[in-house]
Amino acid sequence: MNLHFTVFGIVNKPVQTVYEGVADPAQLSRYFTTGGAKGRLESGETVTWDFHDFPGAFPVEVIKAVPNEKIVLNWGADDGKTTVTLTFKEIEAGRTKVEISEEGWPETEAGLKASYGNCMGWTQFLSALKAYLEQGINLREGMYK
Structure with a gap:
C-alpha cells in the first residue's frame, strides 16, 4: 500500500496571481502559515513555516519550483519526510x-x-487560498484552536 492523496480546487484568479499567493511568504503568512513563513518557495531553498495553531517552526525543502506551473516540497521529520507537489493550471482566462x-x-x-x-x-x-485571493479573507484564523 502506497499512502498518498490528491486534492484540488479552482481559484478565480489568473495562474500568476495564484502561484504568487503560494510562493510569496508574505502572502502565505496571511492565510496559511499563521505563525509566519520565512523564505520564498524557490528551487533548492529551505524555508521555514510556523503555525500558531500547531506551534513550532519547521523547515520545508523546496525541491523544485517552476513559476506558474509547479512547486515540489519535502517536509516532516527526518525519518518520515513526505513529498508535496502543487501544480497550477489556468483552465480558462x-x-x-x-x-x-x-x-x-x-x-x-x-x-x-x-x-x-x-x-x-x-x-x-x-x-x-481561494478565500484569501478572491475575497481577502483569512479562513484559517481560529480554525484549529
Missing part, C-alpha cells in the same frame, strides 16, 4: 486549478493517521 498531492508516509497506523490529517490540512489550504 482568470481561473486556475490548483492540485496538491502528497506521498511518502510509512505504511503504519501512525502513517495512515498522519496522511488523513495532512489531507484535511491541504483541503483547508485550498479553501483558505
